[in-house]
Amino acid sequence: MTLNMLPSEIPDALGGGQAYAARAGLLRLMGAGEKGRMTSETEPDWAALLLRVRDDADKAAFALLFRHFAPRIKAFLRKSGASEPLAEECAQEVMATLWHKAHMFDPTRASVATWVFTIARNRRIDALRKSRRPEPEDLPWGPEPEPDQADAMVLQQESRRLGYALAQLPEKQRSLIERAYFGDLSHSEIAAETGLPLGTIKSRIRLALERLRHQMS
Amino acid sequence: MTIRHHLSDPLLMAYSAGQLPEAFSLVVATHVSLCDDCRSRLMAFDTLGGALIEDAAAVRMADDSLEATLARISGGPQAEPARATRSLGGVFPAPLRDYVGGDLSAVRWRSVGMGVRQAILKTDSGATARLLHIPAGQAVPDHGHRGMELTLVLQGAFRDTEDRFGPGDVEIATEDLEHTPVAELGVDCICLAATDAPLRFNRLIPRIAQPFLRI
Numbered sequence: 001m002t003l004n005m006l007p008s009e010i011p012d013a014l015g016g017g018q019a020y021a022a023r024a025g026l027l028r029l030m031g032a033g034e035k036g037r038m039t040s041e042t043e044p045d046w047a048a049l050l051l052r053v054r055d056d057a058d059k060a061a062f063a064l065l066f067r068h069f070a071p072r073i074k075a076f077l078r079k080s081g082a083s084e085p086l087a088e089e090c091a092q093e094v095m096a097t098l099w100h101k102a103h104m105f106d107p108t109r110a111s112v113a114t115w116v117f118t119i120a121r122n123r124r125i126d127a128l129r130k131s132r133r134p135e136p137e138d139l140p141w142g143p144e145p146e147p148d149q150a151d152a153m154v155l156q157q158e159s160r161r162l163g164y165a166l167a168q169l170p171e172k173q174r175s176l177i178e179r180a181y182f183g184d185l186s187h188s189e190i191a192a193e194t195g196l197p198l199g200t201i202k203s204r205i206r207l208a209l210e211r212l213r214h215q216m217s
Numbered sequence: 218m219t220i221r222h223h224l225s226d227p228l229l230m231a232y233s234a235g236q237l238p239e240a241f242s243l244v245v246a247t248h249v250s251l252c253d254d255c256r257s258r259l260m261a262f263d264t265l266g267g268a269l270i271e272d273a274a275a276v277r278m279a280d281d282s283l284e285a286t287l288a289r290i291s292g293g294p295q296a297e298p299a300r301a302t303r304s305l306g307g308v309f310p311a312p313l314r315d316y317v318g319g320d321l322s323a324v325r326w327r328s329v330g331m332g333v334r335q336a337i338l339k340t341d342s343g344a345t346a347r348l349l350h351i352p353a354g355q356a357v358p359d360h361g362h363r364g365m366e367l368t369l370v371l372q373g374a375f376r377d378t379e380d381r382f383g384p385g386d387v388e389i390a391t392e393d394l395e396h397t398p399v400a401e402l403g404v405d406c407i408c409l410a411a412t413d414a415p416l417r418f419n420r421l422i423p424r425i426a427q428p429f430l431r432i
Contacts, residue, residue, distance in 0.1 A: 059287070066283050071275030078276055088279055092286045100294035110260065114267030121235045121266060131341045133235065134243045134312040136259075137250035163268045181234045181269050188365070190236065192226035198261040206257040213253070 054102035233262035238343025250310035373406035
């Protein structure tokens, strides 16, 4: 399998009707119609692809995730100061981790991009700073086997809005955020006024956490 | 646990961006384990990181990168210990237990005088993390700091000028703050503190002791 394959080119390993159904399913997840046309408004459902990786060890779904995220993870690592070979290796390791930890992904708590970021960030700390990163305790419940669809959708929407807002930021503000996340600012230089609607996302997550704690007690 | 004193946005953003020295990260991770509010704010900053990944201009991967990655996957997952939540009656959240090698009873305390005890935790050299054990009613010697000091209360409480810091509360003290926190009566006060510069004690005896006790 190469990175440039379209879903329609995925090898017919399953044979006949099953393969057709698998490809059709993947096309839908990629935001395309049956005929394979992608509309600009429809974004691939990365969470659904990741759940296929989790539930079916679906390599074709993984390949689609890889095609999108691996080059962006590599870009993140390069901008953080990693050499070309190190960035390549780390990006591969992050994607491998995504495969092994797919069962830990919770679409009501984070978008796939956010989750990928946390894995990449931790890998970068390990590889570039050779330092340990203390992580908060896991919440007392794992991701629910059937995550609340409404919650997941709202969070995906909010993440998308944040993406648009980021793209619209004036260059100066944008640059400050990038410098913070790519390691160009010391912790005492980070001011945290982003000009972005992080408060809304925080509230959504807070509500979801509260509801889950309430259900648990 | 009612937490009134939280982590600041700059601290959470720096932690999200992976830019905090390990000692400060430890305080952040321990507090977030106790505080849903800060956890949610942290996750919002992580979402910003996710947006930066999404928005990045893709860098070309090696030709065989997918195959190489699938080969890595076949090699099996890297072992990672589960981050268990506190056991019943436990005081330290999981990230702190990792550094101590156990809960409160596992701490190897050293006396620093006036009934105060400390245990320095091993972190990278950017900043120092220590546990402090202050007897109920005892004042920590008057000290200023260069840089920033974070103090997270795990047990008991202390008063600092006008504010009270109880379990889960974190005090963020900047350079210009000279303060004398006083542990409340009742339960001994146990805190996790991180500084990015050696503490500057004002009383004579603590100053002599400093090079030996690394305070």
